[in-house]
Amino acid sequence: xxxxxxxxxxxxxxxxxxxxxxxxxxxxxxxxxxxxxxxxxxxxxxxxxxxxxxxxxxxxxxxxxxxxxxxxxxxxxxxxxxxxxxxxxxxxxxxxxxxxxxxxxxxxxxxxxxxxxxxxxxxxxxxxxxxxxxxxxxxxxxxxxxxxxxxxxxxxxxxxxxxxxxxxxxxxxxxxxxxxxxxxxxxxxxxxxxxxxxxxxxxxxxxxxxxxxxxxxxxxxxxxxxxxxxxxxxxxxxxxxxxxxxxxxxxxxxxxxxxxxxxxxxxxxxxxxxxxxxxxxxxxxxxxxxxxxxxxxxxxxxxxxxxxxxxxxxxxxxxxxxxxx
Amino acid sequence: xxxxxxxxxxxxxxxxxxxxxxxxxxxxxxxxxxxxxxxxxxxxxxxxxxxxxxxxxxxxxxxxxxxxxxxxxxxxxxxxxxxxxxxxxxxxxxxxxxxxxxxxxxxxxxxxxxxxxxxxxxxxxxxxxxxxxxxxxxxxxxxxxxxxxxxxxxxxxxxxxxxxxxxxxxxxxxxxxxxxxxxxxxxxxxxxxxxxxxxxxxxxxxxxxxxxxxxxxxxxxxxxxxxxxxxxxxxxxxxxxxxxxxxxxxxxxxxxxxxxxxxxxxxxxxxxx
Numbered sequence: 001x002x003x004x005x006x007x008x009x010x011x012x013x014x015x016x017x018x019x020x021x022x023x024x025x026x027x028x029x030x031x032x033x034x035x036x037x038x039x040x041x042x043x044x045x046x047x048x049x050x051x052x053x054x055x056x057x058x059x060x061x062x063x064x065x066x067x068x069x070x071x072x073x074x075x076x077x078x079x080x081x082x083x084x085x086x087x088x089x090x091x092x093x094x095x096x097x098x099x100x101x102x103x104x105x106x107x108x109x110x111x112x113x114x115x116x117x118x119x120x121x122x123x124x125x126x127x128x129x130x131x132x133x134x135x136x137x138x139x140x141x142x143x144x145x146x147x148x149x150x151x152x153x154x155x156x157x158x159x160x161x162x163x164x165x166x167x168x169x170x171x172x173x174x175x176x177x178x179x180x181x182x183x184x185x186x187x188x189x190x191x192x193x194x195x196x197x198x199x200x201x202x203x204x205x206x207x208x209x210x211x212x213x214x215x216x217x218x219x220x221x222x223x224x225x226x227x228x229x230x231x232x233x234x235x236x237x238x239x240x241x242x243x244x245x246x247x248x249x250x251x252x253x254x255x256x257x258x259x260x261x262x263x264x265x266x267x268x269x270x271x272x273x274x275x276x277x278x279x280x281x282x283x284x285x286x287x288x289x290x291x292x293x294x295x296x297x298x299x300x301x302x303x304x305x306x307x308x309x310x311x312x313x314x315x316x317x318x319x320x321x322x323x324x325x
Numbered sequence: 326x327x328x329x330x331x332x333x334x335x336x337x338x339x340x341x342x343x344x345x346x347x348x349x350x351x352x353x354x355x356x357x358x359x360x361x362x363x364x365x366x367x368x369x370x371x372x373x374x375x376x377x378x379x380x381x382x383x384x385x386x387x388x389x390x391x392x393x394x395x396x397x398x399x400x401x402x403x404x405x406x407x408x409x410x411x412x413x414x415x416x417x418x419x420x421x422x423x424x425x426x427x428x429x430x431x432x433x434x435x436x437x438x439x440x441x442x443x444x445x446x447x448x449x450x451x452x453x454x455x456x457x458x459x460x461x462x463x464x465x466x467x468x469x470x471x472x473x474x475x476x477x478x479x480x481x482x483x484x485x486x487x488x489x490x491x492x493x494x495x496x497x498x499x500x501x502x503x504x505x506x507x508x509x510x511x512x513x514x515x516x517x518x519x520x521x522x523x524x525x526x527x528x529x530x531x532x533x534x535x536x537x538x539x540x541x542x543x544x545x546x547x548x549x550x551x552x553x554x555x556x557x558x559x560x561x562x563x564x565x566x567x568x569x570x571x572x573x574x575x576x577x578x579x580x581x582x583x584x585x586x587x588x589x590x591x592x593x594x595x596x597x598x
Contacts, residue, residue: 057434057596077334077437078334080334080435080437081437087428087431091427091432092429093347093429094427094429095351095354095419104347106343107342107343108432108433109343110339110343152432
């Protein structure tokens, strides 16, 4: 067996029920030493189940999971010893202070008293939580809680860090701060698997991205290679002063070569709210002018942004669906 | 660093130790709650029945107590309540929340051991708390009554079997309830489980006194508290007649085993899928 940080072979998970639900439908994936691999897909694509299987918490129906060559099904205790895990929800121990959350975590992993104390002090400093060391988890912000969860996950110096939607619900600033932290951890030699449904996150943070949908991995490659090979045209964001009504949609859909994908995301990259439509088009040539002419009678145009191929357009090209669906 | 070896697992004992240290920390933070929870019910009972009643001329329990006096019958029963409910509440209440909305148990479930170790630590820690609760309650129960409490020294071997058995049983019940009952049903659990256990647990009378009501005498045999009360009676007040000590010991450990098997399966079901 290989001693890659992570190797999944034909992994399937069916949850019993009527009808049974196939959350993971045959996944093969190798994660190599020292990389940040992103599992990018919409909600319900099978990301959390996949991470659950790697953490030994979900038993695969079929297939093999090896973490550093150790079988996760046969020897969960050893595998857990090599993993750091950040769950999607806040699972901090409400009955312990921030410092104690780290200290006792270290003790669960067999560190002695002195080593656990030193490690907890050091991590609170490094994750900029030292001034709240005696606070209880309900008293801190979501961004701080997430930093503490990551600090706790890496406290026993795991070789493979698993992050399940680590920035869901965080404000844009906290999100970027978190990416920096994860990048630093990788620089320390940690291998990272991160699941996300934010394509910006996958693009900014990951060395390689696995696009997952309906429990299958469609493609794994670097963000640049994915955009080169699967990107299909451009994405045009049409900003309007008011949410698009049926007349605007109809007018836009009539423009040749243009397809309406969705409303603009409620919150933009910079945290502002915006009204308008996201369109995909083969190219901007000849399209933009027609588009402006088509929209103007029905709505007031605020701005128009053309994005070169993004991972989102890669996802649309591969699945025909939007990531946020 | 890219080829650093995976760390080796620390083994079960250090992890168990770490988990117990965490529970001890939480208990130290909540020691006042621990004391209140442990003392309140037995204290009120012994005060009303063994102090107030004799003074106001109410007689209670004269028939069942025989020569020993009601206070003597009551003391082991109330220690039994303290032991059993300390063990149950020490696990069932927090675990129900930790497995429920907050998922706080996750970090401990990810400790490098089989998940059963996490559950067994809970039982061992609760059992220890149960013994401490018994030791805290006993001297107070001896001070309050207006009538004499005749303690004796039972068979020491029996004590060595009954006390840990009772404590482990209470932890096992706590784990079984904790993995079964949802946080919002905890109140209901008290009415449906805890109250019947208390009132029909041979606490206020020796089990043998139920000769007068044969169907009840048989029915209460399903109640684990009966064996804890009777066991502690055999240990603390050997003059009061009890059921056979060996039956008591066998049932204490048998019950513990069955409940533990059920509870561990439930714990795995709640933490793995």
